[in-house]
Amino acid sequence: LVLSDARLTDVSFEDCHADMINLRMARLQRVRLSATRCRQADLLEARVADLSTDGADLRGASLDRATFTAADLRGAELEDVRGASALRGAIISPEQVVGVGLALIGEAGIRVE
Template identity: 30%
Template sequence: MRTGHPLREPKAPRIPKTLAPATDADVNVEHDGKYLSVAYGPVTIIGNGAEDPEFERCRFERTWFSGVTLHRAGFADVEFSGADLANARLFNSRMFTTTVTNCRMTGLQLPEAGLRDVVFDGCRADMANFRFAHLRDVVFRDCNLSEASFQNAELAHVRFERCKLVATQFSNASMNDVRFSGCDLNGVRGVTSFDGAIVAGADAMGLLDALASALGITIEH
């Protein structure tokens, strides 16, 4: 039985105690914009397809990103809390040393993204898209990831804790020290890509039907 070693917690974002309140210029994201040490409250981010914006040491609290399109956006040492990221399109973007807490992420698009030292905690992320993304030292905790897609993603040192992963897609994903504990894995797709994963015994039953289907086995109930 593969047990592995304990995974370290992702690094916490380093955010100054004092941040500048967001101005209209901070809300209207522009090409190559640099947004440093800004406190975004309940405002609506306007992206309009901006390319290569960088957010560093920022806090987004109840901020609306819903429907925004950004290309190659960078987020480093950032906190999202209660933000609405539903259907935001963050193409080829990067998140480093970031926490995402109690956020709405339904339909969030993060294809080909790079994520490192990121914690998603208590988020609704059903139908989110992480296809072809690279995830390293990432934790999903108490998240709803039903029908999300990690197709062709590379996952290393990633933990899924108490997550709903019903019909989540992992086809052609690569897994290195990826752990599932307390998760609902019923109907998970791409189960043959779980080589390199560690699944808690209580979670394994949720994989039974998917494994049987992949092996051409019919289970009579």
């Protein structure tokens, strides 16, 4: 699914399979991902405001240079995301700390031996 440069407002994705969805440079406002699989989603330079996730699978997503405002990512699978520093200000649950933390460590070029 290619939605690059799209403007999505008041949209809900429920029980979908949208692996590799292209949301490059898209503007998303009040978007909900519920039980939706978006593995390897491309959100390069996307502007996301008021995002909620409930059982969303965002593993391997590319978040490089994206901005998130009022993003509630609790319940989302966030392992192996690229550009994890874009999640600044987002809300995650304690269960997501390891996955997001490992992504941030990798982004910073820190080696764990």
